[in-house]
Amino acid sequence: MGTGHYFWAIFYFTSLCSASLANNAKINFREKEKKVLDQILGAGKYDARIRPSGINGTDGPAIVRINLFVRSIMTISDIKMEYSVQLTFREQWTDERLKFDDIQGRLKYLTLTEANRVWMPDLFFSNEKEGHFHNIIMPNVYIRIFPNGSVLYSIRISLTLACPMNLKLYPLDRQICSLRMASYGWTTNDLVFLWKEGDPVQVVKNLHLPRFTLEKFLTDYCNSKTNTGEYSCLKVDLLFKREFSYYLIQIYIPCCMLVIVSWVSFWLDQGAVPARVSLGVTTLLTMATQTSGINASLPPVSYTKAIDVWTGVCLTFVFGALLEFALVNYASRSDMHKENMKKKRRDLEQASLDAASDLLDTDSNATFAMKPLVRHPGDPLALEKLRQCEVHMQPPKRPSCCKTWLSKFPTRSKRIDVISRITFPLVFALFNLVYWSTYLFREEEDEVPLAFV
Incomplete structure (x- = not known):
């Protein structure tokens, strides 16, 4: 066996011994951690x-410091006046009875999953409606x-909280929803919560x-x-601004379109009774349905909301367009009656003139008496001539532009339609100017505190 084989054998044996010692050290370290737990939390x-x-x-x-991490905000309900939030809730306090030896910095902290092993603050959420843990x-x-001896408690919870x-100013409003945490049983003499x-x-980030x-x-x-007694309490005020674009598309623009459609009735012929009645009734019912749908998504409150002002005025304009047709119809029938009376009067005058002409022809055939060249002062023809001369001698009055323009429309019903074509849009534009200047450039009723984080 060569020298190289001896070297690799020694290296392999040394590695096995090192791994065995490391495993034993880990086992011994975990044993020490167990001993520490038994030492501080033993029976x-x-x-x-x-x-x-x-x-x-x-x-x-005892001083307990609180911090929160808001993971998500699921829903904000207007009709229930509540909101749902999921958060990581953390409490930190010092309990000197839990001090232990960190084994020269190797044991940074001990981890437990059973909250009943140590003392816990009796914190509760005072405006909570529902809540659950995640398991x-x-x-x-x-x-x-x-x-x-410092203790850190962390838990993930989901809560449904009341938000009056x-x-x-709906839907141009801002709402402040609070999260309140308080001690249930320990007074401030025994327990104080601090941020x-x-x-x-x-x-x-990117909370949507x-x-x-x-x-x-x-x-x-x-x-x-x-x-x-007095109990310690913490709160977080969340300031929410309502997104107006949704309500602009779903409520304001459709209501404007319905009001404008109701004005089409002013441009239809006065004799088109079915068309004008059906248009007015349809827009009125649609506007009423839109208003009821808006109110169904809101709680019944005793005060007037900004959306109530808008829908109420739009409904009034649509109803006014329907009443305008009723007035036009009445004026049209009145104009027709006057026209018939004038026609009958003209027919009677024509018949009287024809009878007088026949009588005059008969008298001229019977006698040849000469008529006087100079008429008597009481002669009706002479009085008529004198009256016409006086009229021509008077200076002519300059008619106003409005009267001149309205004189182009001979009937009252037509004049009502023409005036409505101008009056309704002008009044609606004036209302929009007042409405948006009031609610968009208003002073906040409840000033938001300046000490926001």
Whole structure:
């Protein structure tokens, strides 16, 4: 056997020994970790019912620092006034009873998955409606115990939280939804919640909401006093801005189109009664259906919303177009009646003139008396001549442009249609100017705090 074979045999034996020693070291290290857990959490050594001491081992309240990571915001319901959020919730406090030897820095922390092994703060979400933990594949929770006695508790939860909304400016509104956390049983003499310094709330990047945008969020304190004492409380205010483009496409533009379609009735012939009636009734029913559909997606509130003003005015314009046709129809029948009366009067006058002409012809054949060349002052023909002269001598009045233009339309019904063609669009344009200037360039009713994160 050569020298090379001896060298490789020695190298192989050395490698086996090194691997065996490393495995033994790992086993020994895990054994030490088990001993540490038994040492600090063994039977009779740690009581999870007793809260930790205060800062520096004093008898003051235990300090628990909170931070959140918002993973997603699923839905924001206007009709239920609630929103659903999924978050990673973390608590951190110091329990000096859990100090242990870190084995020269090799043991960074101990990990537990059973929360009942150590003392836990009795935190609850005061505005929670529903909530659940996540248990797939394993419960999404862990507890880390650090050598200095610091405890980190982290869990992933999904919550449905109440969010009281003010819908006066809907759908041009902003809503503030809160997440409130408080102690249920420990008063501020025993337990105090504080926000973690630095960055207490994080939000996932590219958070997408269907009809809202998360603009800002604010962390604050909300301690409450009751008959049983004062309890520590934290809150996060989330400021949501409603996306207006959806409502512009689905509500505002269709309502404008319905109002404009109702004006087509002004351009139809007055005698087209079926066409004008069906157009007016159809647009009115469609507008009413649109309004009821909008209200069905909102809670019944006692105040007037911005969308109520819009739909109410649009419905009024459509209804006004239908009433305008009723007025035109009445005026048309009145014009027809007057025309018939004038025709009858002209027929009577013509018949009287014909009778007088026949009588005059008969008298001229019977006698040849000469008529006087100068008429008496009481002669009706002379009075008519005098009246015409006076009219011609008076200075002519300059007619106004509106009267001149309206004089082109001889009947009242036609004039009503022509006036409506101009009046309805002008009034609707004026309403749009007032509406959008009021709601788009308004002062915020509830000023948003400036201390947003």
